[in-house]
Amino acid sequence: MLIKTAILSAVCSAQTAVPDFSAKEINDHISTNFPRPDSLLLVLKEHYNTARQNDDEVKAAGYLHKMGAVLFASGHYPQAMDYLLKADKVFRSRNQKKLLAENLDVLGELYFRSRQNDLARKQYDEALTHYQNLKSESGKAGIYGRIGHLYEKRQRYDSAFYFQRKALQAYQQVDQKEGAAKIYENIGSIYEDQxxxxxxxxxxxxxxxxxxQQGNERAQIEVLNNLGDVLRKTGRYREGLNFSKQAFALAEKTGEHYQLSGACNDIGKGYNFLNKNDSAFYYLSLSRAYLSDIYSAENNKQLALLQTLYEIEKKDNEIEKLLHARKTDxxxxxxxxxxxxxxxxxxxLIISRQRLKIRNEQKLHAQNKQVYQTQNQLMEAELKNKRLEEENLKQELEIKTKELTSYTLHVIRKNxxxxxxxxxxxxxxxxEKRDQKKQIKQLSEQISEGLNDDQHWEEFRGIFEQVHQSFFDRLQQQSDSLTSNDLRLIALIKMNLTSQDISTLLGVSQDSLRVMRHRLRKKLNLPQGENLSTYIQSI
Incomplete structure (x- = not known):
């Protein structure tokens, strides 16, 4: 079941309302339906503290589970793992099978995203066992779909088909059309891989x-993009372009910037195949603009979430101190x-001595209180300085990113x-006549030299290192046999440029670019099936 934006907004505005949505729903939709995960985290933390004060261990673990899902959806895996494992311990001790199965589902997805496939499969198998015992067809269907996706990423397509079809059968048994639609999309993706x-x-x-039929516009956008992609791959460029334009219109209606960027990129590809380069360039530029907006918004979200985590940790420490002080009192x-x-x-005589002792203890308590207040003021001042430093760093990063994008576009136009x-x-x-050929040929050779000119590479590398700090150092740790041409190709892939843009920047043909990518895979010792771009983005 999809979360509605109105429900999520109500959770933020009403601090006393208990959120009744599941962590799986948070994981699936927080990135699009909930713009402020830090606010949601604060609400969940408040309810968690209330449950602890009421000695309701199961409800408290439920909020740990939801907080873990929020942090997982926001990319903070270590903190998410900590909350989910704490919830797992309580659910097991209290024999809460349904809650345990949901928690294992999120844990499995976390391990999968962390490329720990064996651990992910272990969580999925245990969750599947619990759902089978609970006779939950929708729960089983979700796990079957995830296991199928796991096999698809391993390129074990027979197993992937098997589990996706079991998922489809389970969804159809309970007439859950949205789940069935997702499985149809998964099966289509496997066929596309093949x-x-x-x-x-x-x-x-x-x-x-x-x-x-279900009115799920966000899911329609994704599927329309897939349909357009398939048609382009089969040479039906105009039909594919129509699907991409439908996806763009829906994304514009719903305000989905990720989908807007993807749709613009697909439209640009379609126009490129139709040799309408002006339109292709316009939509590709528009796609990059949307990506830039998304990057800035995501940075703001991450900074706010990190600040919230810091404040939560600070409050937890204060609570522990208060509890300790209460015990002392x-x-x-x-x-x-x-x-x-x-x-x-x-x-x-003992009375007088005891009175003196009490006065000394009160004086010491007052001194400790004063020291605590002083430390608190220092911590607030330090926090303020940290915020200023983060703001400055953010502004510098935005400036350097714009410089890098401007520089790259300039080189593309020049080439x-x-x-x-x-x-x-x-x-x-x-x-032309023979006496003019020699001069014209010399001009052509000079242009070739201009296409392969390396004079701006060091300047580009300097700006790139400022945006992606220590990237090349980490890369050299992976392989020490990389040449300057290899590093240049890797930097352009890291910037998410298309193959067409990369070949233009490097002054080579598409075939030569494929050869360069193949050689680079060998130098990086990538196993067969692992995507080169995904690997570079993870460094």
Whole structure:
């Protein structure tokens, strides 16, 4: 079941309302339906503290589970793992099978994203066992789909088909059309991986029909993009372009910037195949603009979430100190009563001594309180300085990113101009008289030298290192046999440029670029099936 934006907004505005959505739903939709995960985290933390104060261990673990899902969806895996494992321990001890299965589902996805496939499969298998015992068809269907996706990434397509079809059967048994639509999309993706485009188109279309019936516009956008991609791969460029434009219109209606960027990129590809380069360049530029907006927004979210995590940790420490102080006060009160009884029993001299002791303890307590207040003020001042430093770093990063993008676009335009000019000169060589051919040929050779000019590489590398700090150092640790040309190719892949843009920047053909990528894979010792771009983005 999809979360509605109104529900999520209500959670933020009403601090006393208990969120009733599942962590799996948070994981699936927080990136698009909930713009402020830090606010959601604060609400969940408040309810968690309330549950602890009421000694409701299961409810507290439920909020740990939800907080873990929020952090996982936001990319903070270590903190997410900590919350999920704490919830796992409570659910097991209290024999909460359904909650345990949901928690294992999220844990499995976390391990999968961390490339720990064996651990991911272990969580999925245990969750599947619990769902089978609970006779939950929708729960089983979700796990089957995830296991199928796991096999797809391993390129074990027979197993992937098997589990996706079991998922589809389970969803159909409970008439859950949205789940069935997702499985149709997964099956289409497997066929697309196998380059069986007719079958891929068939299943993508079935997914689109179901999503349209359910009014799920976000899912329609994804499937429309897939349909357009399949048609482009089969040479049906105009039909594919129509699907991409439909996806763009829906994304513009719903304000989905990720989908807008993807749709613009697909439209640009379609126009490029149709040799409408002006339109292709316009939509590719628009795609990059949306990506830039997304990058800035994601940075703001991550900074806010990190600040929230810091404040939560600070409050937890303060609570622990208060609890410790309360225990200390209780012990002091008990000791005082005992002392009074002893004073009554033994003599007035003991009374005077005990009074002196109490006054000394009160003075010490006051001194400790003053020290604590001073430390708190220092911590607030330090936090303020940290915020200023983070803001400055953010501004510098945005400036450098714009410089890098501007520099790259400048080089692309320069190389495209030189390529066009070189082609015209070569045509003149074939047509003009012999006494002019030598001069024209010299001009063409000079243009070739301009296409391969390395004079701006160091300047580009300097700006790139400022945006992606220590990237090349980490890369050299992976392989020490990389040449400057290899590093240049890797930097352009890291910037998510298309193959067409990369070949233009490097002044090589698409075939030469494929050879360069193949050689680079060997130098990086990448196993067969692992995507080069995904690997470079993970460094």
């Amino acid at each position: 380059e069986r485009y007719d079958s891929a188109y068939f299943y993508f279309n079935k997914a689109y029909v179901l999503n349209k 209780t012990l002091i009160a008990i000791a005082t009563i005992v002392v009074i009884v002893l004073i009554i029993l033994i003599a007035s 495209q101009l030189l390529e066009n000019l070189q082609g015209q000169l070569e045509a003149l060589v074939k047509e």
